[in-house]
Amino acid sequence: MINMSQITKVYNTGNVAFEALRGIDLDVADNEYIAIVGPSGSGKSTLMNLMGCLDTPSSGKYELEGHRVDALTANQLAEIRNTKVGFVFQAFNLLPYASAYENVELPLLFAGMRARERRMRVMELLNRVGLGDKIANKPTEMSGGEMQRTAIARALANRPKLILADEPTGNLDTKSGAEIIRIFDELWETGHTVIVITHDINIANHCKRVIKLKDGMIFNGIGARVN
Numbered sequence: 001m002i003n004m005s006q007i008t009k010v011y012n013t014g015n016v017a018f019e020a021l022r023g024i025d026l027d028v029a030d031n032e033y034i035a036i037v038g039p040s041g042s043g044k045s046t047l048m049n050l051m052g053c054l055d056t057p058s059s060g061k062y063e064l065e066g067h068r069v070d071a072l073t074a075n076q077l078a079e080i081r082n083t084k085v086g087f088v089f090q091a092f093n094l095l096p097y098a099s100a101y102e103n104v105e106l107p108l109l110f111a112g113m114r115a116r117e118r119r120m121r122v123m124e125l126l127n128r129v130g131l132g133d134k135i136a137n138k139p140t141e142m143s144g145g146e147m148q149r150t151a152i153a154r155a156l157a158n159r160p161k162l163i164l165a166d167e168p169t170g171n172l173d174t175k176s177g178a179e180i181i182r183i184f185d186e187l188w189e190t191g192h193t194v195i196v197i198t199h200d201i202n203i204a205n206h207c208k209r210v211i212k213l214k215d216g217m218i219f220n221g222i223g224a225r226v227n
């Protein structure tokens with residue numbers, strides 16, 4: 001699913017260049033369940049943004065499902081991203097004035113899905129994350145766990161195979177966090193590739209593979225356990 005070789009990412013701020021990723025070699029097969037761990041500033045979010053085609057690397061080669069994506073234009077990247085990748089963020093990133101229903105509907109509207117089909121798909125998605133009875137609630141009327149479940153339903157709207165989550169339980173209590181991980185388990189069991197950035201050792205060890213980042217490099221990619 002993912003083939004990265006010698007990926008670097010340099011951020012230029014003012015006239016200072018900072019190398020956030022320094023030569024990442026990484027292969028991810030279909031239907032893996034991976035945790036990415038590492039200290040703050042080690043490049044986890046940068047790596048995830050590249051994996052999900054939110055950004056392009058400064059150098060190196062990246063193939064996503066066989067497509068060369070390291071040198072695409074912003075529009076080409078957006079097209080790949082919208083069909084192949086679902087994102088889940090720590091801060092949920094829901095539209096504050098829109099209901100759960102409308103938040104999940106948005107990517108389907110953008111994709112041009114017709115009204116009847118859209119209604120069925122939104123309900124299917126919200127039922128799948130256990131929110132069939134909260135469709136009219138706005139983010140201010142939801143718990144953190146409910147907001148994150150809405151965000152997952154939205155991430156799944158266009159049936160992406162790859163689910164990328166950046167500290168998805170970072171703002172949640174233990175019980176809500178466990179519910180989110182249970183949903184990721186189900187997604188993995190139904191064939192998705194799930195990659196989760198996490199600070200939670202229990203979640204990392206629950207995943208089937210742990211990638212440790214430090215100073216922009218992977219220092220133990222295969223079969224690592226966090227202790």
Ligand SMILES: Nc1ncnc2c1ncn2[C@@H]1O[C@H](COP(=O)(O)OP(=O)(O)O)[C@@H](O)[C@H]1O
Nearest residue numbers: 011013018020039040041042043044045046047
């Ligand atoms: N847009 C940006 N512009 C400049 N520097 C950035 C940018 N994004 C991240 N960085 C820097 O790159 C490094 C890695 O950041 P990040 O990938 O967010 O790390 P992590 O997610 O592991 O905490 C940090 O030193 C951060 O300050």
Ligand SMILES: [Mg+2]
Nearest residue numbers: 044045046166
């Ligand atoms: Mg981060």
